[in-house]
Each structure stands twice: as C-alpha cells, then as structure tokens.
Amino acid sequence: MKPLRLPPALTPPAIRRLGLADVAILCLLGGAIAAVVAFAREFEAPLRQVVQIDLRPSALPKYTLYSLARGVIALAISYVFALGFGWAAAKSRAAERLLLPMLDILQSIPVLGFLPGLVLGLMSLFPTRNVGLELAAILMIFTAQAWNLALSFYSSLKSLPDPLRDACKVAGWRASRTFWQLEVPAAAQGLVWNGMLSMAGGWFFLMVNEAFRLGDRDFRLPGVGSYMSVALDQGNGPAMALAILAMVAMIVCVDQLLWRPLVVWVEKFRLDETAGGEGGAAPATSWVLEFLRHARLPRRAAVLRRQAYRTALRAARPLERPLAIARPVILSGPRFAFAHPLARWVGGSLLVAGVALAAAVGAWHIWLLLRQLGARDWGTLIGSAALTFARVMGAVIVSTAWALPAGIVIGRSPLVARLLQPVIQVVASFPAPMLFPLVVLAFERAGVGLGLGAVALMVLAGQWYILFNVISAVAAIPQQLKDAATAFQLSWRARWRSLYLPAAFPALVTGWITAAGGAWNGSIVAEYLQAGGRLRTTAGLGSLISDATAHANFPLLAGGIALMSLIVVGWNRFVWRALAGWAQTRFVVAQ
Numbered sequence: 001m002k003p004l005r006l007p008p009a010l011t012p013p014a015i016r017r018l019g020l021a022d023v024a025i026l027c028l029l030g031g032a033i034a035a036v037v038a039f040a041r042e043f044e045a046p047l048r049q050v051v052q053i054d055l056r057p058s059a060l061p062k063y064t065l066y067s068l069a070r071g072v073i074a075l076a077i078s079y080v081f082a083l084g085f086g087w088a089a090a091k092s093r094a095a096e097r098l099l100l101p102m103l104d105i106l107q108s109i110p111v112l113g114f115l116p117g118l119v120l121g122l123m124s125l126f127p128t129r130n131v132g133l134e135l136a137a138i139l140m141i142f143t144a145q146a147w148n149l150a151l152s153f154y155s156s157l158k159s160l161p162d163p164l165r166d167a168c169k170v171a172g173w174r175a176s177r178t179f180w181q182l183e184v185p186a187a188a189q190g191l192v193w194n195g196m197l198s199m200a201g202g203w204f205f206l207m208v209n210e211a212f213r214l215g216d217r218d219f220r221l222p223g224v225g226s227y228m229s230v231a232l233d234q235g236n237g238p239a240m241a242l243a244i245l246a247m248v249a250m251i252v253c254v255d256q257l258l259w260r261p262l263v264v265w266v267e268k269f270r271l272d273e274t275a276g277g278e279g280g281a282a283p284a285t286s287w288v289l290e291f292l293r294h295a296r297l298p299r300r301a302a303v304l305r306r307q308a309y310r311t312a313l314r315a316a317r318p319l320e321r322p323l324a325i326a327r328p329v330i331l332s333g334p335r336f337a338f339a340h341p342l343a344r345w346v347g348g349s350l351l352v353a354g355v356a357l358a359a360a361v362g363a364w365h366i367w368l369l370l371r372q373l374g375a376r377d378w379g380t381l382i383g384s385a386a387l388t389f390a391r392v393m394g395a396v397i398v399s400t401a402w403a404l405p406a407g408i409v410i411g412r413s414p415l416v417a418r419l420l421q422p423v424i425q426v427v428a429s430f431p432a433p434m435l436f437p438l439v440v441l442a443f444e445r446a447g448v449g450l451g452l453g454a455v456a457l458m459v460l461a462g463q464w465y466i467l468f469n470v471i472s473a474v475a476a477i478p479q480q481l482k483d484a485a486t487a488f489q490l491s492w493r494a495r496w497r498s499l500y501l502p503a504a505f506p507a508l509v510t511g512w513i514t515a516a517g518g519a520w521n522g523s524i525v526a527e528y529l530q531a532g533g534r535l536r537t538t539a540g541l542g543s544l545i546s547d548a549t550a551h552a553n554f555p556l557l558a559g560g561i562a563l564m565s566l567i568v569v570g571w572n573r574f575v576w577r578a579l580a581g582w583a584q585t586r587f588v589v590a591q
Contacts, residue, residue, distance in 0.1 A: 024291070038062070039069045042222065047123075047130050051220040053230040055239045060227060064246045067210065067223040068254070070134070071202050074141035078198060079191070081146045086153030086187075087179065094349070098356060100154075107147035108568035110521045110542075111205045113561040114143050115212060115549060119219065130221075137209045137221055144205055144521075145198035152194040156187030188266040196259050200429040203251070204461070204518075207433050208525065213550045224250070225431075232437050232530055244434065251429045255422075261289040369558035381544065381559050385567060388527070388541040392519040395458035399466050399515055404508060407470025408500045417475060428464035433525045435460065440529065440536060450538040454526040461522030462515030466508065473507030474500055506583040513576045520568055 053063075089099045118139050122132035160183065168178045184191075206225035213219070220226045224246050231239035264286040373381075410416050410424075436457050443453040477499070485495050523542025530536070537543045541564055548557035 035065050035069060039066060042066065042130060042134065047126075047128055047133065051222060051226070053220060053222065053226050055227065055231060055234075055236060057242055060224065060242055060246050063222050063227050064224045064250050066221070067206060067225060068250055070138050070141055070209075070223070071199060074138045074202055075145055075195065075199055077138070077142050078146040078149050079195070081142075082149035082153045082191070083184070085146075085150040086157055087183075089150075089154045090157035102359060103147055103150060104569050104572065105565055106143075107517065108520070108565045108572075109143075109561055110524050110545065110564065111140050111143060111208055113545075113557075113565075114140055115208075116552070116554065116557065119212075133219060133221060140205070140209045141202040144201040148194050148198050148201065149191060152190040153187050156190050157183055160186055185269040188269045192259070192262045192266050195262075196255075196425075196429075199254070199259075203247075203429060203431040204433065204521070205525075206431045225434075228434050229530070240438070247430060247434065248426070251426050255426060255429070257288055261286045261292075264289050366558050366562060369555045370562065372555040373559050377556060377559065381541070381556075381563050384539060384541040384544045384560075385563050387539055388520070388523050388564075389567065391455050391458055391523065391526075391540065392516055394455045395462055395519045396466075396512055396516055398455065398459050399463035400508070400512070403463050403466040403511070404470055404504070407467050408474050408496070408504060411471040411474025411504075412477075412500065414475070417471065424464070424467065428468070432457070432460040432522065433529075436525060436529055450527070450536050454523070454538055454540065454542075457526035458519040458522050461526070462518035465514035465518060466511035469507040469511035469514075470504045473504045477503050502587040505587045506580065509576065509580045509583045513572060513580070516571070516576075517568065520564060 085099060085103075088095045090096070115136075118136040119133070122136045122139075124132075126132035126135075164182060164186075165178070168182055173181070206223070207229050208225075210221045210223040210225035211219070211229035220229075224243055228240065228243040228247075230236075231243060410420055439457060439460070440450060440453055443449075443456070481499060481503075485499055490498065520542075523540060524546050525542070527540040527543035528535075528537050528546035537547070541560055545557060545560040545564070548554075548560060
C-alpha cells in the first residue's frame with residue numbers, strides 16, 4: 001500500500017539551509033529578547049536618589065535601547081487606549097459628548113502637568129524599586145502620544161461608509177468580528193501615519209521624561225535623554241554630539257525597520273480603488289518588507305501551526321457531541337446578555353459615569369489647589385500667559401513664512417517629494433529640546449536674549465506640522481486641475497494664487513492648530529532650560545510652570561496648567577475651528 005500523501009499546500013517544506021533573511025530574523029528576535037531582559041532588570045533595580053549617568057561612548061548603545069523600549073511600550077499602551085477611546089466615542093452619543101471635550105483638555109495639558117501626580121503616586125506604590133519611576137516615565141511619554149491616535153481612530157470610525165456596516169450586519173457578523181475585520185483595517189492607514197507622529201511627539205520631551213526635578217529631589221533614568229541632559233550640564237561637547245548621533249541613528253532605524261514596512265503593508269487596506277500613487281507616482285516600497293518576504297521561517301511556522309490545529313481537531317473529535325449538547329446551555333446566556341440593547345446601554349452608562357466621576361474628583365482637587373492662589377499670583381499668571389501667547393503666535397507666523405512655500409514646492413513635484421520627504425521626516429522626528437541649549441548658546445554669542453530666542457525654539461517645535469500638512473494637501477490636488485492650469489498657460493504667480501494656495505489653505509489651518517499646540521507645549525522647555533551648566537529663564541507661562549514643578553509649588557503649577565488649558569481649548573474652539581470650517585467651505589477642492 002502506498003503511503004498517504006498530503007496535498008502540496010499542507011506539505012511541510014523540506015529541511016533546507018536557512019537564508020540570509022532567516023538569519024536576520026533570528027538575530028532581531030535574539031536582540032529583542034536580550035533588550036527586554038535588560039530593561040526588565042532595570043525595572044527591578046533598587047530605587048536610588050540620583051542615578052549616575054555614564055558619559056562614556058560604550059554606555060550610549062544601552063541607554064539608547066532603554067529610551068527606545070520606553071517609547072515602544074508607551075506607543076503600545078497608546079494604541080490600546082486609542083482603540084478603546086475611539087470605539088466608545090464613536091458608538092455612544094453620550095460618551096461622545098463627554099469624551100471629546102475631555103480629549104481637547106487632556107491634549108492641551110503639557111507633560112509637566114501630569115508629572116507630579118504620576119511620579120508621586122507611582123513611587124508611593126513602589127517605594128523601594130525602580131518600577132514606579134519607570135512607569136511614570138512611560139506614562140508621561142504616553143501623554144504625548146495617545147491623543148493624536150485616539151482622535152484618528154474616532155474620525156475613521158465616524159467616516160466609515162454605512163454600506164460596509166450594513167453588509168456586516170447582513171452577513172451576521174458579531175460586533176467583535178466587525179471591529180477587527182472592518183473597523184480596525186479601515187483605520188489602519190490613519191493609525192500608522194499618526195503613530196509616526198505620535199512617536200515623534202514622545203521623543204520631544206525625552207530629556208524631561210528621563211531627567212527631571214521635583215522639589216528637592218532629582219530623578220534620573222538611564223537613557224539617551226538623561227545622557228544628553230548630563231552632557232549639557234557638564235558642557236561636554238563630544239558627549240552632546242554622540243547623543244545627537246545616537247538619537248538620529250535610532251530614529252532612522254525605527255523608520256526603516258518599523259514604520260516604512262507598515263506604511264507599505266497597510267496599503268492593502270485602502271477603501272478606494274487607487275492602485276498606485278497619486279498622479280501616476282510609483283507606489284511606496286520597503287526594502288525591509290521585500291527582504292523579509294524571502295524568509296522561510298514564517299512559512300514553516302505557518303505549516304507547523306496548521307499541523308497543530310489538525311492534531312488538536314482530531315483529538316477533540318470524541319468530545320464533539322458532548323460539547324455540541326452543552327454549548328446552548330453554557331454559551332448562549334452570556335452571548336445573549338452582552339448582545340442585548342439594554343445591557344449595552346447599561347454598560348455605556350456605567351463607563352460614562354465612571355469617567356465623569358473621575359473627572360469630577362480631579363476637578364475638585366484642582367479647585368482646592370487653585371483656592372490657595374492670591375490676586376498677585378493670578379496677576380503673574382495672566383501676565384506670563386500673555387507673553388507666551390505672543391511668542392506662540394509669533395512662532396506660528398515665522399513657521400508659516402517658510403513652511404508654506406516649501407511645502408508647496410515639495411508637494412507639487414512627486415520627484416522632489418520622494419527625495420526630500422524621508423529626510424524631512426527623520427529631521428522632524430528628532431526631539432527639538434535636545435537642540436535647544438545649542439541654539440540658545442548660539443543666540444547668546446549673537447547677542448540675542450532668551451525672550452526672543454524662545455520664539456525660535458518654539459518654531460523648532462511646531463514648524464513640521466505646517467510643512468507636512470501643506471505637502472499632503474498640494475500632493476493631493478487632482479491632476480485635471482494641474483493640466484487645466486497648463487492648458488490655460490497660467491503664470492507661476494497665477495498658479496500659486498488660484499490653485500496651490502487655495503488647495504493648501506484647509507490643510508494649512510490644520511497645521512496651524514497642531515503647530516500652536518506644539519509651541520504651547522514647547523514653551524515649558526523653551527522658556528526654562530539648562531545650557532552650558534547654567535539655568536536660563538525668561539518670563540512666560542512655560543517658565544512659570546517649569547519653575548513651579550522644580551520647586552514643588554503645586555498651587556501655582558495647577559494655576560499655570562489650568563490657565564494654559566483654558567487658553568488652548570478656547571482658542572481652538574472659537575478661532576481655529578471657525579477658521580477651519582470657513583476654509584473647508586470656501587477653498588474645498590472637488591475630487
């Protein structure tokens with residue numbers, strides 16, 4: 001009798017020599033496991049008042065991996081939060097009315113607004129170990145990443161076409177299957193692109209997250225941010241240069257090994273009929289993805305998975321009939337309960353009530369702190385806020401002056417965009433506060449004080465938002481309009497006035513909103529920083545918040561955070577949103 005032969009699709013591949021791609025996968029897995037083990041040991045290390053940062057070049061790779069691990073863990077938490085927050089806000093009107101205003105408030109609070117509560121609360125839970133301090137740093141990075149992702153997922157769910165949802169209902173899909181097979185894939189592109197921006201936002205406050213002072217205590221964690229902070233305090237030029245090089249290398253590696261393959265991979269989840277790039281441009285490619293597609297290990301793992309599934313299925317056959325009898329009794333009740341509209345309403349109401357209760361408790365504690373401020377304190381706060389507001393608006397104007405024309409030039413040419421966009425993306429991901437002290441020292445040599453220099457530092461914090469928004473808007477101009485401008489032989493001035501500027505204006509308003517938010521957050525570093533071993537400050541709300549944090553003046557800190565949040569939220573609602581609505585109705589480009 002001939003032996004039984006499996007179909008070709010189920011036949012495991014022959015034992016062959018591992019290729020270069022397989023060796024690379026094994027090396028990456030081994031390195032990732034070693035990094036996780038080393039970082040876990042850092043979590044369990046005894047808590048010390050001050051961690052001694054080693055400025056030798058040999059210590060920098062380990063510090064860079066620690067910073068990368070914190071950023072990746074915070075990004076994973078941000079994605080989980082974004083999926084839950086976006087789904088709740090999109091599915092429930094009551095949750096939407098509560099969560100969206102709360103999101104506006106939370107994203108307007110700078111990192112230092114979360115720092116005292118996180119550090120003191122988590123360190124009280126872990127008084128002898130480093131766990132509390134590490135968790136506080138990760139959660140502070142989370143506060144710079146999560147809001148953008150949550151808003152992106154919420155917007156994707158709200159804009160999902162109704163016919164697709166109706167098709168899922170007709171097919172009898174459960175809510176969980178619709179979520180994972182329709183809603184998440186439909187939002188995949190937005191989640192990936194906003195994840196890149198969120199990662200860059202997490203790097204922005206890297207020095208603050210890894211080296212900060214709270215009252216008379218100096219908290220430091222081993223990382224490239226604390227390495228740069230100590231190098232700046234000591235005026236160690238070679239160490240500063242090494243920290244900058246390590247940061248650039250980490251950003252480039254993350255972009256090439258993670259984000260670029262993800263950008264190419266999520267193209268298959270597009271809901272439109274576009275088969276290539278815009279305007280005939282070549283589709284995006286990733287050398288890493290092409291390299292890994294030649295690996296044999298994933299295919300072998302898939303075969304082993306299928307074999308394990310068939311083995312488990314054969315072993316379960318004797319139990320199939322008892323399980324079929326018990327299934328209606330055991331599983332139907334909970335499924336019916338969770339699917340009932342009343343149960344969903346009760347669950348949503350409890351969620352809204354819990355969030356509202358937490359917000360009320362937080363507001364009450366903030367009110368208790370604000371009551372301790374006198375009229376003189378409020379006068380100082382308002383005056384400082386006016387100075388910072390003027391600097392923020394000046395930074396937005398200066399950023400627009402160069403980013404608008406540069407974005408139009410880059411966006412109108414696919415070739416220029418392909419050449420410059422990766423470089424700009426890496427530069428934009430670099431944490432600007434690491435360059436702030438160097439810029440301040442250069443300004444001092446030129447005779448420019450920090451009062452004016454803070455505007456330039458805020459430009460570094462917010463200019464990229466304007467540039468990327470303008471590039472994306474100009475690149476999306478329909479080719480028919482460009483051909484019409486060529487057919488009518490419009491001059492370059494007429495093209496800019498009649499085509500490029502109107503098409504870019506709605507995206508420009510969006511860039512203004514995010515750039516202003518970045519400048520407000522950057523003010524806490526731009527107006528209060530260490531450079532050349534000396535503290536430099538200038539009057540402003542950011543400087544006041546940083547000084548209150550350093551001296552543990554919690555009432556003044558609460559007042560500064562509350563006033564900054566009020567200004568940012570109020571300006572967004574009454575100025576930016578009105579301008580955005582006018583731009584979308586006045587300058588919309590029909591597709």
